[in-house]
Amino acid sequence: MFDLNQLRCFVAVAEELHFGRAAERLNMTQPPLSRQVQILERILDVTLFERTSRSVHLTPAGASFLPEARRILKLADSAALMTKRVAAGKAGSIRIGFTAASAYSHLPDLAAACLTHLPDIDLALKEMVSSAQVEELGAGEIDAGLLRPPIPRSMERVRMASEQLMAAVPEMHPLAARERLAMADFADQPFIMYTPYEARYFYDLVSELFARGDCQPKYVQHLSQIHTMLALVRSGIGMALVPEAAVNLHAKGVVLRPLDFPFPRPVELFLVWRKDNDNPLLPIIANIARSLYGFP
Numbered sequence: 001m002f003d004l005n006q007l008r009c010f011v012a013v014a015e016e017l018h019f020g021r022a023a024e025r026l027n028m029t030q031p032p033l034s035r036q037v038q039i040l041e042r043i044l045d046v047t048l049f050e051r052t053s054r055s056v057h058l059t060p061a062g063a064s065f066l067p068e069a070r071r072i073l074k075l076a077d078s079a080a081l082m083t084k085r086v087a088a089g090k091a092g093s094i095r096i097g098f099t100a101a102s103a104y105s106h107l108p109d110l111a112a113a114c115l116t117h118l119p120d121i122d123l124a125l126k127e128m129v130s131s132a133q134v135e136e137l138g139a140g141e142i143d144a145g146l147l148r149p150p151i152p153r154s155m156e157r158v159r160m161a162s163e164q165l166m167a168a169v170p171e172m173h174p175l176a177a178r179e180r181l182a183m184a185d186f187a188d189q190p191f192i193m194y195t196p197y198e199a200r201y202f203y204d205l206v207s208e209l210f211a212r213g214d215c216q217p218k219y220v221q222h223l224s225q226i227h228t229m230l231a232l233v234r235s236g237i238g239m240a241l242v243p244e245a246a247v248n249l250h251a252k253g254v255v256l257r258p259l260d261f262p263f264p265r266p267v268e269l270f271l272v273w274r275k276d277n278d279n280p281l282l283p284i285i286a287n288i289a290r291s292l293y294g295f296p
Contacts, residue, residue, distance in 0.1 A: 093122035097145035148201035161269035183213030190238035191217035198224035
């Protein structure tokens with residue numbers, strides 16, 4: 001099979017129609033150039049050039065082969081360039097999981113920044129709960145995830161958010177008129193709680209707050225998605241506690257109020273990836289996340 005060097009020699013001669021000028025263009029002497037063309041002709045078992053002492057012309061076979069040779073060289077150059085760009089973290093693909101709540105503010109900001117700094121990457125996004133992300137990270141199904149604690153020790157992380165919980169109250173509820181709410185305000189009130197399965201992080205967090213505040217609301221629903229909880233709050237079914245990012249949803253008929261916590265615990269979100277994942281895009285995207293949110 002012919003090699004790329006032989007193709008480059010052939011293309012140079014075909015374009016210059018002069019062995020001397022082609023050799024000068026390739027920064028080589030004429031004899032080795034002629035040998036490479038002759039080897040190519042033997043491999044293809046065709047005559048590519050009509051040679052005389054005064055001129056060089058392509059044969060019909062040579063004229064037919066020229067565009068194919070150019071195409072092969074172009075593909076080879078493109079493949080080499082793309083490989084270098086991938087190795088340098090300037091191209092390639094990365095798969096990122098995310099929770100539904102992170103899509104309200106943090107994911108769009110991160111995705112926009114990544115596509116601005118890395119316009120040639122293929123960014124594949126997949127919505128799933130935090131526990132599913134941990135499983136897929138471990139199996140190599142995704143490269144990184146935007147997820148809630150707990151985070152396995154085998155994972156690297158960048159903290160992307162540390163926000164407070166806010167009370168979501170129906171617009172017509174008497175408590176909606178207050179500027180701030182306390183934990184005691186939820187006592188015996190209908191409350192939309194997180195499910196302990198798909199939303200374990202929020203379930204544990206809210207349960208701890210009520211236990212430490214010696215407050216017990218009336219749980220009327222258990223849900224996992226914040227936008228669904230807000231829809232039920234709007235209907236008057238109950239109140240809820242949601243992360244501050246839910247403000248970006250602009251839920252009609254729902255007011256969000258800050259809370260007076262004697263023991264505040266922030267809601268955290270992390271960009272997480274496996275320590276042994278060698279995707280060259282990961283450290284670049286981690287640095288983008290650090291620059292966006294200012295967390296170590």
